[in-house]
Amino acid sequence: MAFKVTIGQFYNTKSIIHKLDPRIKILVSFAFMVLVFFADSIVLNVYIALALLALIYLSKVPLKVVLKAIRPVFFFLVLAGLMNLFFVQGGNVLANLGPITISEAGLNAFFIYTFRFLFLVVAGTLVALTTNPIQLTDALESMLSPLQKLGLPAHELSMMLSIALRFIPTFSKEAERIIKAQSSRGADFESGNLIERVKLFIPIIVPLFASSMRHADNLANAMDARCYTGGEGRTHYRELAIDKRDITALIICAIYLLVFIALKIYL
Amino acid sequence: MSIVFDQVSYTYGPNAPYQALNQVSCTIELGSFSGIIGHTGSGKSTFLEHINGLKTPSSGKVLINGLDTSNKEDKKDIRKLVGFVAQNPEHQLFAETVFDDIAFGPLHTGAKEEELTSIVEKSLRRLEVEPTAELLASSPFDLSGGQQRRIALAGILAMEPQILAMDEPLAGLDPQGRQQVLKLCQKLNNEGITIVMISHSMDEIAEVADHIIVMNKGELIEHGRVEKIFSEPEKLKRLGLDIPEASKYYFELKKRGVDLGDFVYTLDQLADAIAAYKVGGVDGI
Numbered sequence A: 001m002a003f004k005v006t007i008g009q010f011y012n013t014k015s016i017i018h019k020l021d022p023r024i025k026i027l028v029s030f031a032f033m034v035l036v037f038f039a040d041s042i043v044l045n046v047y048i049a050l051a052l053l054a055l056i057y058l059s060k061v062p063l064k065v066v067l068k069a070i071r072p073v074f075f076f077l078v079l080a081g082l083m084n085l086f087f088v089q090g091g092n093v094l095a096n097l098g099p100i101t102i103s104e105a106g107l108n109a110f111f112i113y114t115f116r117f118l119f120l121v122v123a124g125t126l127v128a129l130t131t132n133p134i135q136l137t138d139a140l141e142s143m144l145s146p147l148q149k150l151g152l153p154a155h156e157l158s159m160m161l162s163i164a165l166r167f168i169p170t171f172s173k174e175a176e177r178i179i180k181a182q183s184s185r186g187a188d189f190e191s192g193n194l195i196e197r198v199k200l201f202i203p204i205i206v207p208l209f210a211s212s213m214r215h216a217d218n219l220a221n222a223m224d225a226r227c228y229t230g231g232e233g234r235t236h237y238r239e240l241a242i243d244k245r246d247i248t249a250l251i252i253c254a255i256y257l258l259v260f261i262a263l264k265i266y267l
Numbered sequence B: 001m002s003i004v005f006d007q008v009s010y011t012y013g014p015n016a017p018y019q020a021l022n023q024v025s026c027t028i029e030l031g032s033f034s035g036i037i038g039h040t041g042s043g044k045s046t047f048l049e050h051i052n053g054l055k056t057p058s059s060g061k062v063l064i065n066g067l068d069t070s071n072k073e074d075k076k077d078i079r080k081l082v083g084f085v086a087q088n089p090e091h092q093l094f095a096e097t098v099f100d101d102i103a104f105g106p107l108h109t110g111a112k113e114e115e116l117t118s119i120v121e122k123s124l125r126r127l128e129v130e131p132t133a134e135l136l137a138s139s140p141f142d143l144s145g146g147q148q149r150r151i152a153l154a155g156i157l158a159m160e161p162q163i164l165a166m167d168e169p170l171a172g173l174d175p176q177g178r179q180q181v182l183k184l185c186q187k188l189n190n191e192g193i194t195i196v197m198i199s200h201s202m203d204e205i206a207e208v209a210d211h212i213i214v215m216n217k218g219e220l221i222e223h224g225r226v227e228k229i230f231s232e233p234e235k236l237k238r239l240g241l242d243i244p245e246a247s248k249y250y251f252e253l254k255k256r257g258v259d260l261g262d263f264v265y266t267l268d269q270l271a272d273a274i275a276a277y278k279v280g281g282v283d284g285i
Ligand SMILES: Nc1ncnc2c1ncn2[C@@H]1O[C@H](COP(=O)(O)OP(=O)(O)O)[C@@H](O)[C@H]1O
Pocket: B012, B013, B016, B019, B020, B038, B039, B040, B041, B042, B043, B044, B045, B046, B047
């Protein structure tokens, strides 16, 4: 049994997309996702798809990697698509396969919803592929900080998130070691029925839990020893700053939006 | 009957800077006590994990008493034959009671319920721990670090291995704990268990081992008797490795004209040699 864990999906090509401020990327991707829901004609959908293709091209992330990243939702995508195709009825009947009828409206829904869903997933994936997880948590903190006045612990939330990310590889290594140790003691992880296998989780989970407690303790001590006091007045090693590149990106996005609105009204 | 490595190579992946094991061949006789020394990353742990089949060679063969570790049918027999003591073995403790934890191995290798009590008590006694009812019923997580390590070792001994592969079993213990565990290892070896132990302390290795395996960048550089390996300090120095303190004194004294005679590598030997040294009929140096 091997544990291979990669943190997030970050794929660093150092492209201009990678260098954009993470906050801009998050905001723009949200806006884009909303936009996708307004794309109800073929032209608008093509327009959306073009933007995504351009972004993938600019990010220099190989198409293969993008496809691999969205593979987990592919099954869902196909299932949702087929449901639309078979169950949405209306307009002319195009085909009759026994109890199943495919109608014009169904075919329409199949295309619109499948692509809509695909666009959403690709947009989200692109952010994940081009943004370092640590930067994402920094961005999260920065974007949530206005809510701090309402009592939301923005800094603590993002700190928790980045610590969790930091420890994923540590724990996957630890899990591997514990599995080795227990299999040396005769635990057989490769055969046996379901109940036997589930029982064998205990000798892995308990030491892993104990080890996470140890790590948490050590980390807390180390942070204390460095006088860590939390969010108030803390600066960052890498400050997030909006620069010319980000402004340019925003302007391009604004133009893109205007063209989208124009297409929607006049076509 | 022995541990045989035949042209064993092992690679972690295409991106590894060098092979973790590169054409390693050696024979470790049963009953011996072998120390493995080498820099961090030299492949010591990888070598050790091949002994009980946790890793199987990318090429080459590992035979334990004639059983091939690559052979899936022999896996269970090899695991029973070879006890593997991972680094910080106490981190593998998991059960609610000391008894259950020690009994885990025997239970999974086919011991009968009614034998368990005697197996558990016997393995604790072998480690010079008195198996009181109180101890057996306590949670392993409530014990001190040194005690936890003994419980973990007992859990491995409970499988009655003939070979013990130990990855830095002394790491993280205080000096007293190190000496105690070291003595226990020696005792187990005297009882007939073959021991292969990784250690960073030349002094401790010199005290217990009879053979040394020197690893560097995945290659087995040397394999021989302790006195031979440690009597060639230049070779070890080139690999950034040291010799035991006692041997350093031996060479330093020799340089200053005091020849103690036979080579020494433990403090006891050094003390004896100095006590026996006579200058022109006068005792002592
Ligand atoms: N899980 C692993 N994945 C990839 N490379 C590894 C892994 N474990 C060890 N290595 C590499 O294999 C080599 C030998 O490692 P190891 O056997 O652990 O050495 P040692 O125990 O002497 O410190 C090192 O170069 C190390 O970086």
